[in-house]
Amino acid sequence: MVTIKQIAELCGVSRGTVDRVLNKRGNVKPEKEKLIVEMAKKLNYRPNPAGKALAARKKHPVVGVLIASEGVHFFDDMLTTMHHAAERFSSYGMEVIWRSMKGFDAAEQCRIIDELKDKISGLIINPVNDQQVIDKINECVDNGMFVVTINNDVESSRRHCYVGSDYLQGGRTAGALLKMICPTTLKAGVLLGSLNMLGHNQRLEGFQEVMHNHPDFTLLGVAETADDDLQAYEAARSLIADNPEINAIFVVSSGGYGAARAIQAVGREDITIVAFDTIPSTIDMMKKGLIKAALYQHPHQQGRRAMQLMFDYLVNGSLPEKNAYIMRNEIRILENVAD
Amino acid sequence: MVTIKQIAELCGVSRGTVDRVLNKRGNVKPEKEKLIVEMAKKLNYRPNPAGKALAARKKHPVVGVLIASEGVHFFDDMLTTMHHAAERFSSYGMEVIWRSMKGFDAAEQCRIIDELKDKISGLIINPVNDQQVIDKINECVDNGMFVVTINNDVESSRRHCYVGSDYLQGGRTAGALLKMICPTTLKAGVLLGSLNMLGHNQRLEGFQEVMHNHPDFTLLGVAETADDDLQAYEAARSLIADNPEINAIFVVSSGGYGAARAIQAVGREDITIVAFDTIPSTIDMMKKGLIKAALYQHPHQQGRRAMQLMFDYLVNGSLPEKNAYIMRNEIRILENVAD
């Protein structure tokens, strides 16, 4: 509750001087600086965000949001919440520019960043795992942009913060759940988006790790789906045809709907499907009893957090407390999946 | 992004007049009022929370928090988050007075409210289900206090908002989960805090509702524990002694630890326990494999939401969008329970 004004009075200087010290703008005599810093610490000075926000309005910060969301329904909830947050923040003078893309083309993503970069002071991005993109992100950071990666991290970049889910934990949780709800003998197939996606691999890793001490577990096969329900459908049909003994399918990313349609098509509703993300098509299949459980990686929280980090930095001038914000994987079954 | 100043200029009046209209303080000529209201609507005026917060500092709003939390570890996480939020909000000039109590004594709770009521302008309370308390809450509301009930609602009161979990859904989810992870034959005992607690009854109701279409389900008995682990221990031992065929225990509220110790003591680790709340003692028992799953009712979110509602009202002057904020019940197993 102590203010700059109070510190100024106590130190016998003006507010401007205190401000210069606290915001490290230099041009203050070292002895005064020391006095002010110590006084601020002693009184536990915390800047008032309301005052900061008000003063920040003159800056009109603009944020770019770039997500490879087209055709991937997982991002729908995340974007809904981000739009909601953007509207809330708009009254503080923060503006958002929205961009989307389809698929994981690094060159395309770099092109869009280039198009945005001189318009924005902050970027929220779902980055493609590619050196070209990493370089581009570093370039942005070097030019003073605040960068938050979301749902997929590129650790080797100098992005300020990452918001996403715990992929390894997701795989472990799915595996452990399957062990709980399946018969003792577990013969499972895995459908995953892409072996090039770090997160998908980590989920698979967690899954296998948990299965390691299972008395009778067989991994029948791993098929890629490109997060496409049609490909998932075909892959599931092949898995079943090639391995009639299959009794479980683990869908590592999108594609749960396709897998469910497949077991229905071949009359193998006895197969237990555990999938990721509670998108509408997955919920439909849960209602039909074809998908037993889905793991939820808090898309709303991810979106809200990313926008909040942007706001806190651009409007309130405060850096993230953590380098990464990792969401828990929740287990959803029919009874607790509905809104 | 339109401000009061702009509206004033466009309407050819002063900021004060616009403020009087927008905040319904009266004393404005009807024709001007109409003009201003229409202009504000047309320009989609949204007050800037930073400006409001800054001006509100002169009011020094004080919030009372009264939770029957003593001895109930469920509230630990909730209170941690509330303290954290209180610290954040303190820089906006909002202060919090903390009070706790043990057990559900209505007279005691009223006494504490009386002690608080002339010091505070907002109250967050975990109310005892009792007419005396309801009357007291209504009295507070009538005197202009903003009241949020948390974790337990007294619907017949005129509290402004409720924050809590979906008890019926919690029971249904626990039941469905038990069906998934238990053998076909399900012979279950239930331990619950108190039959006088509406929420506990609703959880039991949801549980039984789901069991209704189970091929072979028997409810062996329901015992009260007063949310005490020792009583839960004794109750579980009795249940097992009286019904050796028991293969599952559903712990509706606190007491999971006691139940787990009981099955351990009598060497009946084959019994599947599903409990509520991921408090440390429950997590311990999950690590030991004695509790298979726990339902999580988002204590952090509950605390955060309640504090935010207070802040939004007292500092920003905005009422809750909803009458009640209901949290989902999450399923936690060993693999996704840790921090």
Next chain:
DNA sequence: TTGTAAGCGTTATCAC
């Protein structure tokens, strides 16, 4: 019934 002015805490500009 309406306008003016001061103040909330912070930042930025400008003059000394």
Next chain:
DNA sequence: GTGATAACGCTTACAA
């Protein structure tokens, strides 16, 4: 180097 001053949007007390 430093201090005074205006500005951000809103509320409120007081003057007209």
